[in-house]
Amino acid sequence: MPIINNYDVKLENVLEALRERNASKILVQSPLGLRSVALKVGEILREEGFEVVFSSSNCWGGCDVAYTEANNANVDYILHLGHSRFLKRDKFPTAYIECRYANPAPVKSLIDKVVDAITGLKRVGVGASVQWLDFIPEVAELLKSRGVEPVTAEPDLFSVYNAQVLGCDVSALKKIEDYVDGFLVLGSVFHGLGVAVSTRKTVVAADPHSQQVKNLEQHREKILRQRFMQITAFKQSEKVGVLVSVKPGQMRLGIAKRLNKALNESGKKSFIVTADEITVSTIMENSFDGFVNTACPRLSLEDQATFGKPVLLPVEALVSVGYVDWVDVVEGGYLMYPWGWSSREIGEKIWRKLVQIPL
Ligand code: SF4
Structure with a gap:
């Protein structure tokens, strides 16, 4: 090897x-x-x-x-x-x-900072991006030795390993939300932030590469405020494009068609727009006033500041046309994936509404 x-x-x-x-x-x-x-x-x-x-x-x-x-x-x-x-x-x-990653040293050297950052949390859900998954047992032992109970779980969506976190799949942590006091994510702030926008609990990202440990609460609140501003701006858009990626794991044509229909019924001029890469020029050089992004949800969260036009997530588009309440989205933590993995009851409600829109 x-x-x-x-x-x-x-x-x-x-x-x-x-x-x-x-x-x-x-x-x-x-x-x-x-x-x-x-x-x-x-x-x-x-x-x-x-x-x-x-x-x-x-x-x-x-x-x-x-x-x-x-x-x-x-x-x-x-x-x-x-x-x-x-x-x-x-x-x-x-x-x-x-x-x-083959060397546990950059993970072990973070433990003091991690324990400081999670002070007061007794039970902590632990997740990691795939590069750091092999060190979860070691981190769990170190946490136990400091009086913290680590908890891990199997994912339900696109991840395949116990405790694995993807930018768009935090199901392994979300499912233990009621059982833990907060979360620790080994990996970049990017991976931690996916968890942070999906829960109201404390989320700490520990990045073995940069040796930074961050509580993401302020980051989460800033993102959520910005998302609400984008929803407000989108409401003023007359012509909108519903973006569909042709990347094999990002293509959601059925959802896009239903969103397109709901937006047209709400009085907007909405069209489906396909793309491989969704970039600043995809957004700026198409003459739509706003977009809905059914591809990678992190594009809307990470790149919105560079886009110059609102690029809403599917659930945000539903908020804009009054199908869903923004407070429910934030409290239920289903900003990235509205179809039921985080709050079955609310997810089913949205999903039923979307399915009922005839194509
Ligand atoms: S959809 Fe986005 S966050 Fe999910 S795996 Fe692909 S690039 Fe990463």
């Missing part, structure tokens, strides 16, 4: 699978932060007799597998680095190498 740049790159099983399938041409796909790891993996594959093509497109998550590129490049396998499987089934033979 090679350790490359401190990442455990589990290649052996993949090499075996590639040989079993008589694969000879491999597309290596990776997020920008792992391109040097990808290059080394490509070199190893070539030494092992495979022909290698690198995808240089952005790769934002396990939702973003390069099926079309693989078809066009005429390869016979995709090797996707840096993410766990997101889609239940692949449309093209794909192997995932998660590249978990």
